[in-house]
Amino acid sequence: MKKFEIIKGNDVDDANEWFEKCKKEMIPYVIINKKRKYAQVYFDHISISPEFDQYFRDVYEANNNYYYAEEIVDLYNKYSNKKSSARLGNLYTSFYNIEISKAEELAVKLYDLNARRIKQFLDYKASLETQ
Numbered sequence: 001m002k003k004f005e006i007i008k009g010n011d012v013d014d015a016n017e018w019f020e021k022c023k024k025e026m027i028p029y030v031i032i033n034k035k036r037k038y039a040q041v042y043f044d045h046i047s048i049s050p051e052f053d054q055y056f057r058d059v060y061e062a063n064n065n066y067y068y069a070e071e072i073v074d075l076y077n078k079y080s081n082k083k084s085s086a087r088l089g090n091l092y093t094s095f096y097n098i099e100i101s102k103a104e105e106l107a108v109k110l111y112d113l114n115a116r117r118i119k120q121f122l123d124y125k126a127s128l129e130t131q
Contacts, residue, residue, distance in 0.1 A: 007031055
């Protein structure tokens with residue numbers, strides 16, 4: 001199963017096509033934007049329902065804002081280099097200047113981490129429907 005899309009530069013068409021697929025299949029939206037030597041690896045929950053956003057915020061706050069953040073920081077520490085930076089939010093993550101040779105592995109890790117979160121949400125939602 002494909003876990004991310006590779007785009008070059010500002011190829012909005014490929015990014016939009018991948019977004020629509022992620023939205024339809026309710027899978028994590030992860031893209032790699034390759035430059036010459038480095039890449040941006042990006043994840044956003046935008047492809048998941050607004051219900052997920054609220055669920056995630058509730059879980060995040062219930063865990064004193066540490067839920068998920070530690071895992072993201074661990075990934076950053078593992079895949080970053082001296083030129084890397086990151087922009088982290090509750091519902092998106094962007095790693096900048098990741099070495100090309102590490103970008104795909106990082107994208108898979110981001111996908112897997114967020115797929116677990118989505119499954120957790122879907123299981124929670126299903127449990128509410130059976131009550």
